[in-house]
Amino acid sequence: MKEAPAVQRPGLRERKKARTRAAIREHALRLFREQGYDATTVDQIAEAADVSPSTFFRYFPTKEDVVLLDEFDVLAVGAFEAQSADLSPVAAFRAAARAAFSSLGEDELARLRETAELTLTVPEIRARAMDEFARTIGVIAQAAARRSGRDPNDFAVRNVAGAIVGVIMAATMPWSDWAEEAAGSDMLDRIDAALAHLEAGLPL
Amino acid sequence: MKEAPAVQRPGLRERKKARTRAAIREHALRLFREQGYDATTVDQIAEAADVSPSTFFRYFPTKEDVVLLDEFDVLAVGAFEAQSADLSPVAAFRAAARAAFSSLGEDELARLRETAELTLTVPEIRARAMDEFARTIGVIAQAAARRSGRDPNDFAVRNVAGAIVGVIMAATMPWSDWAEEAAGSDMLDRIDAALAHLEAGLPL
DNA sequence: AACTAATTGACAGTCACTGTCATAAACAAC
DNA sequence: GTTGTTTATGACAGTGACTGTCAATTAGTT
Numbered sequence: 001m002k003e004a005p006a007v008q009r010p011g012l013r014e015r016k017k018a019r020t021r022a023a024i025r026e027h028a029l030r031l032f033r034e035q036g037y038d039a040t041t042v043d044q045i046a047e048a049a050d051v052s053p054s055t056f057f058r059y060f061p062t063k064e065d066v067v068l069l070d071e072f073d074v075l076a077v078g079a080f081e082a083q084s085a086d087l088s089p090v091a092a093f094r095a096a097a098r099a100a101f102s103s104l105g106e107d108e109l110a111r112l113r114e115t116a117e118l119t120l121t122v123p124e125i126r127a128r129a130m131d132e133f134a135r136t137i138g139v140i141a142q143a144a145a146r147r148s149g150r151d152p153n154d155f156a157v158r159n160v161a162g163a164i165v166g167v168i169m170a171a172t173m174p175w176s177d178w179a180e181e182a183a184g185s186d187m188l189d190r191i192d193a194a195l196a197h198l199e200a201g202l203p204l
Numbered sequence: 205m206k207e208a209p210a211v212q213r214p215g216l217r218e219r220k221k222a223r224t225r226a227a228i229r230e231h232a233l234r235l236f237r238e239q240g241y242d243a244t245t246v247d248q249i250a251e252a253a254d255v256s257p258s259t260f261f262r263y264f265p266t267k268e269d270v271v272l273l274d275e276f277d278v279l280a281v282g283a284f285e286a287q288s289a290d291l292s293p294v295a296a297f298r299a300a301a302r303a304a305f306s307s308l309g310e311d312e313l314a315r316l317r318e319t320a321e322l323t324l325t326v327p328e329i330r331a332r333a334m335d336e337f338a339r340t341i342g343v344i345a346q347a348a349a350r351r352s353g354r355d356p357n358d359f360a361v362r363n364v365a366g367a368i369v370g371v372i373m374a375a376t377m378p379w380s381d382w383a384e385e386a387a388g389s390d391m392l393d394r395i396d397a398a399l400a401h402l403e404a405g406l407p408l
Numbered sequence: 409a410a411c412t413a414a415t416t417g418a419c420a421g422t423c424a425c426t427g428t429c430a431t432a433a434a435c436a437a438c
Numbered sequence: 439g440t441t442g443t444t445t446a447t448g449a450c451a452g453t454g455a456c457t458g459t460c461a462a463t464t465a466g467t468t
Contacts, residue, residue, distance in 0.1 A: 057425065130337070
């Protein structure tokens, strides 16, 4: 008479894990906001989340990863493949990014902005973001390859993905004396404008 | 009656510092090659270079920086500004890169390859390379701005610089299962091809 | 030769991160 | 329920990168 939902229910254990994970991330982001990233030790986060320091590292391999785990590109890739096939890769990606962003809820957007802020501000995290970007190039290349029926390791495909990530970097990264201008325009708008510019062939 | 060469002679102190710096880097790279990056401790490097660990950190702020100090982009920027003004920014940069590469000596090329290898291989260093790339975007943007008489913070200028760095990343970074192909072609050739592709408008 | 300023080494300390082991809780069977 | 198995957790000890301070040395100067 059990008849328990086989796929549906994650099980108590899984739910507890998810709650622990969320608690750690939540308290970590709060502490970063309150005292700064460097000034916050892993021990403090662990204590605030009421777990042992060991447990912290079981959930996040490094302190940086508390900030860096977005899973957002998965969303974008889904939208990417849903675009009509006659669009150029860049145009398709741009449309996909817009769709993905607008599908986010308020709280998700807020967290995205907060982590983005930290990624831009803290050198350690900014550095680590490189690997994320490289991984993203791979993900985009794979999706573009599927769309166009080419090999994901194809040189041209990878190159397009690289250019996309490059202009996003340029639109996102903090500039020498550019903090004011950046504060004015929205990050997502800047990304969209950068993609539009790339789509148009980077005219000067 | 001194009449010492005012600008010419660096002074004994400076020469000693340069020699110490070179010794540290040399022994560090050798140890990395022999035992791997992670397995090599700063203490070992210091001992091999016959300085104290404290001194190591006075010359290089972090262990990663032993690898990451290229000063190569400065060379490229010089060549960039020497290109004729009717070339597109991308074409000009491509020509400049070729010129800069071919101006390097054998030993400099060897060291460039070795540090590049480490940058691609070791996750820590690869991550840190992000900041270098961001800086490089800035440097390229400044040079491009001077060339075209625009503001270095101009959106389009930055975006072009970002695209250039992006395709270089794509051509340089190691791929999922891509090691074989990469070994075949030369890194510099791949960079040139990537720039050519970008120059042509990224056709698929 | 004497004075000043820079370079260095020794030392102690912090913190991210790793590995191991024993305990306790969740799940699966009976 | 009661058992046995798996998994999450915490306590602990250790490594290594990095920081700060202080005293001794050494290069440059008068």
